[in-house]
Amino acid sequence: MTDNRDSETWLTITQAASRLGIHPTTLRRWADENDIAVMVTPGGHRRFALSVISRFAEERQIVRKPTDLEQTWVERALITTRMGLDNQRDQEWVNTFDESDRERKRILGRRLFGLILQYVSMGEGGEDILNEAREIGEEEASNAIKSGLPLTESLRAVLFFRDALVESALDLPGELNIPPEANARLVHRLSDLLNVVELSIAAVYSEAEAG
Numbered sequence: 001m002t003d004n005r006d007s008e009t010w011l012t013i014t015q016a017a018s019r020l021g022i023h024p025t026t027l028r029r030w031a032d033e034n035d036i037a038v039m040v041t042p043g044g045h046r047r048f049a050l051s052v053i054s055r056f057a058e059e060r061q062i063v064r065k066p067t068d069l070e071q072t073w074v075e076r077a078l079i080t081t082r083m084g085l086d087n088q089r090d091q092e093w094v095n096t097f098d099e100s101d102r103e104r105k106r107i108l109g110r111r112l113f114g115l116i117l118q119y120v121s122m123g124e125g126g127e128d129i130l131n132e133a134r135e136i137g138e139e140e141a142s143n144a145i146k147s148g149l150p151l152t153e154s155l156r157a158v159l160f161f162r163d164a165l166v167e168s169a170l171d172l173p174g175e176l177n178i179p180p181e182a183n184a185r186l187v188h189r190l191s192d193l194l195n196v197v198e199l200s201i202a203a204v205y206s207e208a209e210a211g
Helices: 013-020 024-032 050-060 068-085 099-121 127-146 151-170 172-176 180-210
Strands: 046-049
Touching: 013 024, 013 046, 013 050, 024 046, 024 127, 046 050, 068 099, 068 151, 099 127, 099 180, 127 151, 127 180, 151 180
Parallel strands: none
Antiparallel strands: none
């Protein structure tokens, strides 16, 4: 790290990830792969030097505020998703789970929304974000299998989510007077990430059947 540790400002993994605009899981992976310097306390907690985080952000240029297009889209998508869920209460992929499972799903959903916003806000790249999205799909599939939910119903849930996001994106050009290519790029990035989620869900089901 740095020789002058006493004068350095140290951040927890949550604080450092927040400054970088990424999920703590991504920062943890970068640290494990020695992509970014980290100090581990005697208690086993990770600490990141503020100077290192600032330099890392500048070098990688990974911090960027969402544009008006992206911010407006995600706000509309959240509303569309919540309203749509009210009409899906009789679906198997909704009513199979108990309240604790639904809360876990809400947490996963918020995490996925955060990843999507990060991914569409990036000019290019984002493999770490795609890896996190893959992990979310795998976690969701494993839980669904334990609950006895068939693959078709798990994919139906993802397709509902996908339709809500794409529908919200397609409505934006007329409302915000934005260039069509900007909206096309948003939809393309969105599709890339959700493809990863869907394929990871199918893969977990396939492995479970083979086992």
